[in-house]
Amino acid sequence: MGGRQRLPLEQALLGFLIQRPMHGYDLHRRVQEELGEVWYMGLSNVYGTLKRLEEEGRVESALSPQESRPPRKIYRITPTGERSFLEWLHRPVPAIRDMRVEFPAKLYFFRALGLEGVGELISAQEAACRERLERLERKSSRHGPRDFNRLVFDFRCCQIEAILGWLRVCREQFVGGEP
Amino acid sequence: MGGRQRLPLEQALLGFLIQRPMHGYDLHRRVQEELGEVWYMGLSNVYGTLKRLEEEGRVESALSPQESRPPRKIYRITPTGERSFLEWLHRPVPAIRDMRVEFPAKLYFFRALGLEGVGELISAQEAACRERLERLERKSSRHGPRDFNRLVFDFRCCQIEAILGWLRVCREQFVGGEP
DNA sequence: ATCTGTTATTCACAAAGTGAGTATTCACAC
DNA sequence: GTGTGAATACTCACTTTGTGAATAACAGAT
Numbered sequence: 001m002g003g004r005q006r007l008p009l010e011q012a013l014l015g016f017l018i019q020r021p022m023h024g025y026d027l028h029r030r031v032q033e034e035l036g037e038v039w040y041m042g043l044s045n046v047y048g049t050l051k052r053l054e055e056e057g058r059v060e061s062a063l064s065p066q067e068s069r070p071p072r073k074i075y076r077i078t079p080t081g082e083r084s085f086l087e088w089l090h091r092p093v094p095a096i097r098d099m100r101v102e103f104p105a106k107l108y109f110f111r112a113l114g115l116e117g118v119g120e121l122i123s124a125q126e127a128a129c130r131e132r133l134e135r136l137e138r139k140s141s142r143h144g145p146r147d148f149n150r151l152v153f154d155f156r157c158c159q160i161e162a163i164l165g166w167l168r169v170c171r172e173q174f175v176g177g178e179p
Numbered sequence: 180m181g182g183r184q185r186l187p188l189e190q191a192l193l194g195f196l197i198q199r200p201m202h203g204y205d206l207h208r209r210v211q212e213e214l215g216e217v218w219y220m221g222l223s224n225v226y227g228t229l230k231r232l233e234e235e236g237r238v239e240s241a242l243s244p245q246e247s248r249p250p251r252k253i254y255r256i257t258p259t260g261e262r263s264f265l266e267w268l269h270r271p272v273p274a275i276r277d278m279r280v281e282f283p284a285k286l287y288f289f290r291a292l293g294l295e296g297v298g299e300l301i302s303a304q305e306a307a308c309r310e311r312l313e314r315l316e317r318k319s320s321r322h323g324p325r326d327f328n329r330l331v332f333d334f335r336c337c338q339i340e341a342i343l344g345w346l347r348v349c350r351e352q353f354v355g356g357e358p
Numbered sequence: 359a360t361c362t363g364t365t366a367t368t369c370a371c372a373a374a375g376t377g378a379g380t381a382t383t384c385a386c387a388c
Numbered sequence: 389g390t391g392t393g394a395a396t397a398c399t400c401a402c403t404t405t406g407t408g409a410a411t412a413a414c415a416g417a418t
Contacts, residue, residue, distance in 0.1 A: 024397070024398095025397075037318075038327070038331040039331075044375085044377075051398090066395095068384060069382080070382060071396080146353065148214050148284065149217045152280060154345070155278065158342070170330075222365095222366090223369090226367065248413085249365040249412080251365070
């Protein structure tokens, strides 16, 4: 099955391109340095994603010839791309499983770009988590203790509760701290 | 990439077959009833897995003709299959992400089969989680606060801490309670 | 008449990303 | 001198796990 979008990869690339135009190879190196320990991304994947982004009009490219080396293809983010990135950035992640990498990536870009509004993002994410938590608690309560489904629901509940705690720490760190 | 095994599906089927021989259609219905709200499993997937299990000698089948309906193929677990299932059952899950479904499945089967040794499983799982937690804490500490990698490591740490709490609840519920 | 359930099987397809292969030229090591 | 690796770009076959539809054949319900 799917359902999962490869949103975060696209958005991460846009997030770097918003800082300055770059070519694919460079982009890949930057991503490796900044996010790489936790978020591996193959070179071919970067090139493929850039191609798609260009077809969608979210980035545009220009060739910059070099003596001796293959010409660089410098990618620049378009206004459309910038809008799409900022929209993504301020929107809480839709699924709990995206909290692990995609949400921290948002926090990272808020800081890297010096943007305002982290507090709102965190609040919205908290609200989304709390809603999910309530729904799961309701589902859980329909099963007896030690029932398999209940175990899984309770497991997920405890994970979300921990996330809510972690989000409070994030707020302390990201809202109104030193830059 | 993968790395993920489809272990749990195989083992779940074995776990039901250890209770009594069944045909695929029936097995599918049972799984749906018992685990289905949380763990969806297509019919074709069940048949495919049974076929593989048979090739590997972990189950064997016998046809049981019916008037009018297609003949049932009754699967029975073999000693090899039983050994493989029990081994799996007592082994803690190797990755944290398997805690969500695979581990509760183990608890479920301990109870459904009336087996001893849940306490040991839970202890081993706690130990595995604690080890993972320490490794992650060490990795986390190599990054400054608000660094992306650190955020993700800390996130994972908080998830594992919550799991350790959840495991304590599991122990209370599953060890030495009424059957 | 048609649909749904029983029972079994097969297969094309999906998604997402990896890794290898292809190109080219320079720099550096041995 | 020759090989290796870095810089730069691109393509593509393949992996994995599983879904959903198609196919078959017949019973009983509506």
